[in-house]
Amino acid sequence: MTQSSIYAPEFARLVDVRPLTELEKLFTIELPDGRSLGHDPGQFVMVSIPGVGEAPISITSSPSRSNGTFELCVRRVGDVTNALHRMKPGDYVGIRGPFGHGFPIEQMRGKDLLFAPGGLGLAPLRSLINQVLDERGSFGRVIILYGAKRPAELLFRDELEEWAARDDVEFHVTVDRGDESWDGHIGVITTLFPLITVDPRNTVAVTCGPPIMYRFVIMEMLGKGIPETQIYLSLERRMKCGVGKCGHCQINDLYCCKEGPVFTYAQIKNVPEAL
Amino acid sequence: MRLRILPKEEVPRMVQALMEDYRVVGPKAKGPKFVFEPIVDPAEMRLDYNITILPPKVALQPPQERVAKIDLEGEVPQTDPLIEAEPTVIFGAHTCDIHALRLLDRAFAADYPDNHYLKRRQETLIISLECLEPCDEHSFCKDMGTLTADEGYDLHLTDIGDAYTVHIGTEAGEALLERCANTRAATDDDVRRLNEVLSAKWPRFTHRLNFDAAELPALLATAYEHPIWAELGERCLSCGSCTNVCPTCYCFNMLDTVSLTLKEALRIRRWDSCQLDEFARVAGGENFREARAARQRHRFFRKGKWLRERFDTTGCVGCGRCIRACLVNINIVEVFNTIHGSA
Known part of the structure; x- marks a missing residue:
């Protein structure tokens, strides 16, 4: 029997650390020997710092833009993420993964895509969005509805501007509360849905955001007539192993780390703890 | 049937011989109760025990174990997996605990093999012991189908008076027996005594569930909103005793520590409990199972439905340890019977 351990991290080098907002930084990470992470959009890695701990973080970079590195967009909110925010290029972090079921991009080809990320929920969706944009010809319409609490909390501003400028992306952004710098839409993310029309049978919808958001966004998607099997969401849970053993991420009888973190609405609509 | 006879006076010699080559984990007295612990002196083995505080899973998934060491001295930290297994014999496990190990075997092997458990399991031989009397009023093994076992052991002992019959379950068990024990062939009289003992034991165990345990998954499927969860939530202290003593609970936490010299970090796995608040x-603050009622429900659904559905073996073996350990007398038999009564 092999002496390997599914819990032993491999150490990878931070090659770039870039602040995105007051709370979020973008970490670019390089695996040893220039190896590719080999992830699907929507998967996550377990990130650890020796002596501090380990946390699940979704991969925000697209597999189509790997260049031997991958990116994590991390909010400093707990022990691990605060320690990570203090690290510099050249430092090493422990990585395990990629883990979990990501977005089934093959089933999305030829379809119109409606993305509705809220806040930090843009991080996992950005992986998919950028892959779709890199293979733009394989997909129908691309609609992105993005909501954040305040203008200062908008992530990836340069990419948002790029998406807004593209003719082949329908991009709408809103903030819950504006400020003097903001002349755009104000309101929660659901207030963007009346701005768009979709061909429901041919549309795949994808959302991720704070727990409170899902019910309302899914209601809007269902209201557009999009079938439950074509609504994908990525869920956050506490995780200690990432491989379906430790029990922390259970959503009733589902292991979020293994059966998820990406689920269809049809899969979880009768799972009471999911939303 | 491959059957040998182990005279009782041979048992200490067998244990002594096993101790030469193995860590022997067996039942020992601890105050008025019993525990599974490494045997130091064959005389301390108590095969007459009724039930242990913790199940023999302690020998396979210890309450705390090191899973990786990280060397921090170089520029790039180096991870060294720690697969810490030693040749072990679990001696005297009751059949309920044997059924529980089948679930752990499947859980740790599924999808991403957990070599910490699996290596230890591979290095472990199991000598089980047939129960002839109920442990006490809390066991309900007969309901859960764990009052006997057809597999899951290397050797299986049954007390027939002045000797044990030894049923050989595996070749490894047979080799162990040949090497470490003075046994003799079973005579017709031994087989007759064995059959008598086995026939006599069943009536001593009573059914305590008011229904067939095979109905549990279907029964719980209708009981997600049952008022009993709120009631249990009011009583439960969230101490985690029930999960700590459960032979089929295997959830864990991971801890990362660093040495005082900052030269070495350790990743440590420790038992955890779904009953604990956190x-x-x-980290963002959201608690996805905040109510004690929801945490209690989670435990009962795991034991009665979800584990069975996932691993195709019972998620509760009827040992009754959670009942004995509960500080506020939450009783799994009563819970299931209440739900059945109101279904």
């Missing part, structure tokens, strides 16, 4: 809480 079990499902994420």
